[in-house]
Amino acid sequence: MAILEIKHVSKFFGGLAANSDVSFQLEQGMIMGLIGPNGAGKTTLFNCITGYYPPSRGEIVFDGRRMNGLQPNKVCKLGMVRTWQKVRPLAKMSVVDNVMVGALCHTNSLKKAREMAMEQIRVVRLEHRTDFNAGGLPIGERKKLEVARVLATQPKLLLLDEVMGGLNPAESEEVIQLILDIRRLGITQMVIEHDMKAIMRISDRIVVLNSGEKLAEGAPGEIVKNPEVVAAYLGSE
Ligand SMILES: Nc1ncnc2c1ncn2[C@@H]1O[C@H](COP(=O)(O)OP(=O)(O)OP(=O)(O)O)[C@@H](O)[C@H]1O
Ligand SMILES: [Mg+2]
Structure with missing residues (x-):
């Protein structure tokens, strides 16, 4: 079953078509990789899907419901949430307080929000940083915090915008394992990433x-062999 349907979505900034007649579907439980050169419109599409920008044309259908015009907080309550390419934690607050902000999307109880936050802090393995100031975390842990914060909103669909950007290979590997753990929890994911080896390993479709x-759209094995994709993005190596 399709949890997300992108139907002929375009987004114009003045004369620039950042997204142009984009259509595809995302099946429940799968990991979809979203790739392409810098400026291809990947982040813009995330912004259109999650309500940060209204699409200029086309339709976003999530869980059977038309999402056009809904604000991001409403979209989040319905179960769709994204991370940011440039992570921006609430720097002066602790790790657990940052994650509680996500949990408060579904509860007014601080006690319950803290429990929900701790559960997700364990999922991303940041227990040792619970009371640490978020602004002082190294980049790898800031990215994990970002994932914990969105997980705490209890999403059905998670959109990750370059969560591996700026990480070293060991940190990237941890994030790959985390994304696979999240799939095991039954959460559907759409993942923007420039690291082709990583995207090939985690994606069901690209x-x-x-x-x-x-x-182009297809299984990872098809995408790497697609001559147009090789010419536009991957190169001959
Ligand atoms: N708010 C905006 N106003 C005007 N132009 C924008 C805006 N946001 C994005 N763009 C333009 O839209 C195009 C697509 O940008 P976008 O950030 O979606 O690309 P991207 O695929 O995420 O690139 P990257 O891999 O570098 O993150 C670019 O030309 C960008 O300059
Ligand atoms: Mg981007």
Whole structure:
């Protein structure tokens, strides 16, 4: 069953088509990789899907419901939440307080929110940092905190925008394992990433964007062999 349907979505900034007639579906429980060159429109599509920008044209259907025009907080309450390419934790607050902000999406009880936050802090393995100031975390742990915060909103669909960006290989490997753990929890994911080895390992399907348009869609093994994708993004290596 499709949990998310992107139907002919376009997003214009003045004369620039950041997204142009993009359509695809995301099946429940799968990991969809979203790749493409810098400026291809990947983050813009996340912004359209999660309510940060209204699409100029087209339709976003999540869990059978049309999402166009809904604000991000409403979208989040319905079960769809994204991380940010540039992580921005509430720097002066502790790790657990940051994650509680996500949990408070579904409860007004601070006690319950703290329990929910601790559960997700364990999922991302940041227990040793619970009371640490979020602003003082190294980048790898800030990325995990970002994932814990969105998990605490109890999403059905998680959109991850370059969670491995800026990480060393060991840290990236931890994030890969985390994404696979999240799949085991039954949460559907859409993942933007430039690390092709990582995206190949985790994705069930891949959509390639180029200059705002969908260039290709398929299984990872098909995508790496697609001559248009090789020419536009992957290169001959
Ligand atoms: N708010 C905005 N106003 C005007 N132009 C924008 C805005 N947001 C994005 N763009 C433009 O839309 C295009 C797509 O940008 P986007 O950030 O979606 O690309 P991306 O695929 O996420 O790239 P990257 O891999 O570098 O993160 C770019 O040309 C960008 O400059
Ligand atoms: Mg981006």
